[in-house]
């Protein structure tokens with residue numbers, strides 16, 4: 001482990017004129033981690049990346065790198081390198097000169113910088129294209145050269161702004177594997193901006209979901225998927241059904257959860273979290289993973305430890321490994337169910353069925369999100 005490349009943002013704020021673009025960002029990115037900043041268009045992820053790079057001034061707060069306060073440092077003083085969406089290769093320079101460029105600026109001799117550039121072209125498997133020009137390369141090849149160019153100054157932190165978005169879907173998947181492999185091999189910190197949940201899940205050790213200039217949730221992709229902390233996060237990462245209810249009476253085995261039109265179920269104290277002491281009648285909102293919902297006959301009898309919600313099937317969509325079944329409950333909230341394609345029980349559109357799920361699969365949102373109004377518009 002190099003031990004370098006720890007990044008910390010402390011109460012970082014950015015406004016353009018009077019409009020706030022990023023607010024109150026507090027985040028620690030451990031050295032050697034692959035961090036993805038994820039969120040819909042305009043959520044402030046590129047502004048955050050540009051502030052880390054030093055291409056944008058911070059309005060308030062501090063940026064620390066390896067405990068140095070770099071807030072007022074120039075981009076070259078920070079130990080970061082940036083890789084842009086369009087790769088920004090110089091069209092009139094060969095790949096070798098493009099990669100060596102950062103060392104030319106630093107004043108290194110031609111022989112030395114070319115030797116180092118060849119090493120990096122080999123690292124990204126582009127050694128045979130040293131004399132080619134950018135317009136002779138495919139998108140994926142240009143991206144590899146851009147990565148080599150970013151790495152040549154031996155940064156501790158590599159900043160990547162939508163690096164895969166210009167590639168076709170097949171190449172995108174291949175290149176993301178290569179990015180991750182190089183990041184692990186060199187043990188550098190990568191901070192990668194994307195609006196794709198799939199990309200962030202595939203790459204990130206640490207995923208940061210942003211909305212409206214603020215961090216909504218930070219965690220491993222698995223933690224985000226298992227326990228999204230807000231309705232926005234659950235909707236943005238997808239694959240969750242969102243519901244509302246209220247708490248009922250409390251007894252020894254647990255507290256009742258009341259959902260309109262459904263038999264009551266019980267929640268244990270661990271699941272209740274901040275709602276442990278809440279009074280009967282308190283509204284709650286929660287998510288259940290779409291692949292944890294079962295479609296059952298309308299006549300299914302209630303059983304302890306399970307919720308049953310009568311719904312009507314409004315749409316059925318074939319999606320390969322999964323079939324998406326959209327349902328509507330009495331509260332007319334659309335609920336998405338993922339049925340494995342091998343499932344024998346694909347319902348008809350218009351049929352009345354029950355959704356069933358285990359009480360243990362309920363993920364309550366924190367109290368300030370009990371009445372969600374968030375609509376995700378990626």
Ligand SMILES: Nc1ncnc2c1ncn2[C@@H]1O[C@H](COP(=O)(O)OP(=O)(O)OP(=O)(O)O)[C@@H](O)[C@H]1O
Pocket residue numbers: 016020021039040041042043044045046047048195
């Ligand atoms: N130079 C600027 N001047 C004024 N406002 C800006 C500037 N750059 C960004 N903004 C505003 O700041 C907010 C955040 O923008 P930012 O580019 O960081 O979002 P983003 O999440 O990266 O979006 P996208 O995915 O579309 O690139 C937006 O409301 C945007 O209009």
